[in-house]
Amino acid sequence: MTLVYLKISQPTPEQNALLLTADPSQRLIDHYLPxxxxxAAQDEQGLVGVLVLLPRAQQTLEIANLAVTPSRQRQGFAKVLLEFARQWAMEHGYRTLRVATGSTSLIQLRLYQQCGYRIVAVEPDYFTQAYSEEIFENGLRLRDRLVLERKVEIPKY
Incomplete structure (x- = not known):
């Protein structure tokens, strides 16, 4: 699975539509993207996914957005993007990777935990306060945000 990673300065309509699948607020995307x-991760068939890495305090890098093209989901690409994020974080001196997801985002929550992320915080009512529209996922109203982290291993020389 060989992907080419292209830096996004201004997302194309296709990339932006994919960003919106992971975060339905254009306002929030427009805030954290700059x-x-x-x-943008691509292969010979086209766009595979998008990944947005946001620096935080104390050598922490947040995965602010990760989305895989719907027709390419369930093929291991999200794990490949998460590994790319880990490698990029390591190369740029970060010690911790953080990701946040909804408490009703069961598939994403399972994926992150499979990749070594652990829940470190719960932000009650985050989605009811940060988003103007109600969000329903897996038959449940999304209210709370879960924050997960994992350490970025330093290579042994």
């Missing part, structure tokens, strides 16, 4: 390093 503060981030964003990538």
């Amino acid at each position: 503060l981030s390093t964003a990538f």
Whole structure:
């Protein structure tokens, strides 16, 4: 699975539509994108996914947005993007990777935990306060945000 990662300065309509699948607020995307390093992952068939990395305090890098093209989901690409994020974080001196997801985002929550992320915080009512529209996922109203982290291993020389 060989992907090419292209930095995104201004997302194309296709990339932006994909960003919106992971975060339905254009307002929030427009806020964090200029503060981030964003990538489009592509292969010979086209756009595979997008990844937005947002620096935080104390050598922490947040995965602010990660989305895989719907027709390419369930093929391991999200894990490949998460590994790319880990490698990029390591190369740029970060010690911790953070990602936040909804408490009803069961598939994403499972994926992050499979990749070594652990829940470190719960932000009650985050989605009811940060988003103007109600969000329903897996038959449940999304209210709370879960924050997960993992350490970025330093290579042994």
